[in-house]
Amino acid sequence: MNRRVRTLTPAEALSLLTELSDSSDGEADSDGSFDQVAAPDDGGDEDAVLVAESSDESDAEPSPPPVSRHELTKSQRILQEADLQLQEPRDAGPYVVRAGRRANIVAEWLTEPPPARRRRDPANILTQTAGVQGRAKRITREADALKLFITDEVTQKIVCHTNTRLQRERQKQATTCSKNTTEKTAHRLQDVTHTEMCAFLGLCILRGFYRRLTVAQLFSPATGPAVFRATMGSKRFSKLLQMLSFDDIDTREERRRGDKFCHIRDVFNDVDSNLRRHFRPSECLTLDESLVRFRGRCPFKMYMPSKAGKYGLLLRTVADANYRYMWKLWPYSGRPTEPERSPPATYFESVPEMVKYMVEDVAGTGRNITMDRYFTSVPLAEDLLADQLTIVGTCNKRRQLLPKELTEASGREVDSSIFCFRNDVTLVSQCTKPGKLVLAVSTQHRGP
Structure with a gap:
């Protein structure tokens, strides 16, 4: 049975020590500087008395209540059961990243976590209430x-x-x-x-x-x-x-030069904006991609052998991880023939630009974005953190600003992990099996 713990003020502790010193046989030290005094544990019901080190009782933070196993998610249970080992850093000093063999230093990673903060970071403070909003609250029929x-x-x-x-x-x-x-x-x-x-x-x-x-x-x-x-x-x-038609057929050929998705762009944008109008997401969002099965004629049809349908239309999606709600969509339609004619957000030259567009509606709200290795990078994590958004995601080892000490699998033990830290960014490298490393980047966590 767990013992109950009661914290004493210095005055109560001094009085208790005085009583104990009077009744003791001289076994205790004469200076009376005890850190803990506990009654004999004969039944497990006695109280353990802890001496407070400071007179300010408000500094003592209550311990979080224990979390039962059935309240954990599947990923949390896997991590709890995994036999992970924290491997010591290979070098005592910081990890240095250079642009070339003899180039200037572009990044330094520390092997020790930064000191803990007493206040929560603004990027981890949710400033909005999640859930259905507006007239959607009054809906009672499916139609x-x-x-x-x-x-x-x-x-x-x-x-x-x-x-x-x-x-x-x-x-x-x-x-x-x-x-x-x-x-x-x-x-x-x-x-x-x-x-x-x-x-x-x-x-x-x-x-x-x-x-x-x-x-x-x-x-x-x-x-x-x-x-x-x-x-x-x-x-x-x-x-x-x-x-069935979704656009003006008279102006279609002209619009197609700057947007291959012009046949349905107008209607698609209306439906996409309605997704965000009636729902405010929770603190956890997920950025991913979805392949809509399609084998007909289409200039931007994608072939992805890892997906179930293999052929189809590619959508970038942002979904609420807690409510399982599709919150934002962006269709990939390829590079337009004449980019200067393209409407806004039709095509992006880089992945970070597309990611920032997908999460621009929640910038400054303290939410967390979970993404996979295709989207994650250290510069992107730092840019989103400046907008008070944190990320957690796996990372490709070929991304920029990653130290070679965490990307090389030679000499690594299975199930071992190495951490390093830079500008509120935590990078971890785990060896899942011989010769294979999985890298993850997080701006939500400050330590191992």
């Missing part, structure tokens, strides 16, 4: 929740551009097809209304649950759900799917 992101204004843009394309298709059919054929197919090319577009988008969402069925099978009485046939005909659905 109304969807309209928070795909608003009536967004739907009306799609209706307007789709009707323009339907009108051109009717004019084209009138000149190329017979009158009899035009009359038979006129109902498929009539203008779409706002209500019909909402129903069409609903069927597109529902179609995601029936990926293995073709459009003909979805509208078949034998294989498809009844909701598809009750909403619209199969040929009308196919025609709307073919004529």
Whole structure:
């Protein structure tokens, strides 16, 4: 059983020492300078009495309550069970990083952590309350929740551009097809209304649950759900799917020179801004990438063999780690043909520029950004720390300002870790297996 600990003031300690010295047999030292006096532990219920070293009782910080195992995350449990060893630094002095073999010193890393601070760093103080905000708090139906992101204004843009394309298709059919054929197919090319577009988008969402069925099978009485046939005909659905448009087709060719994503950029930006309008993230955000499966024709389609779909459209994402909420999206559309025509935030020359754009809405709020080795670098960590944002992430050993003592695997023991420190940046190198090192950078932590 844990013993209860009670802290005494100097006056109480002196009185207790006087009583003990009177009843002692001379075994204690004559100067009476005891650091701890404890009653015999015969049942484990006695109090342990600690002498306070200072008269200022406010300086004594209460010990944090113990955390049970079921309250830990999966990563915390793995770290708790891991048999990690803190390896001593290879050199007593600081680690020096040079631009070349004989070039000037560009960075110095200390092997000892900086002295502890009594006050928390401003970059670790959250200045906003997380959670749903605005009119989203009053939503009670799923359909109304969807309209928070795909608003009536967004739907009306799609209706307007789709009707323009339907009108051109009717004019084209009138000149190329017979009158009899035009009359038979006129109902498929009539203008779409706002209500019909909402129903069409609903069927597109529902179609995601029936990926293995073709459009003909979805509208078949034998294989498809009844909701598809009750909403619209199969040929009308196919025609709307073919004529669906999200931008002005008259100015598309000119805009495409500066933005390959121009076909859907306007609608995409509206939905993306709505993600942040109705939710304020917690203290932990995650920056990563997502591959949306797609094998059709697209000039910026990516091939990533490590992903499940291998082919698709690449999205940079910022998500809330606690609420599992997608907070910001940025599509990668490749380098434009004419960059001078590009709208803002269409293409970034470097990864740090893209990262700063993704987190610019939370700058100065004291949040933490977790990222992987593709995004993490020491200069980026220092720049974000200046904006009161901390990061935690693995790092590629080929990044700038990394000491070779932490990037070379020769002579390292398995499960050993080496730490070094520079400008509130903590760098750790762990040997996970023979010849393999994993580097991590953190501005949230100040020591091992």
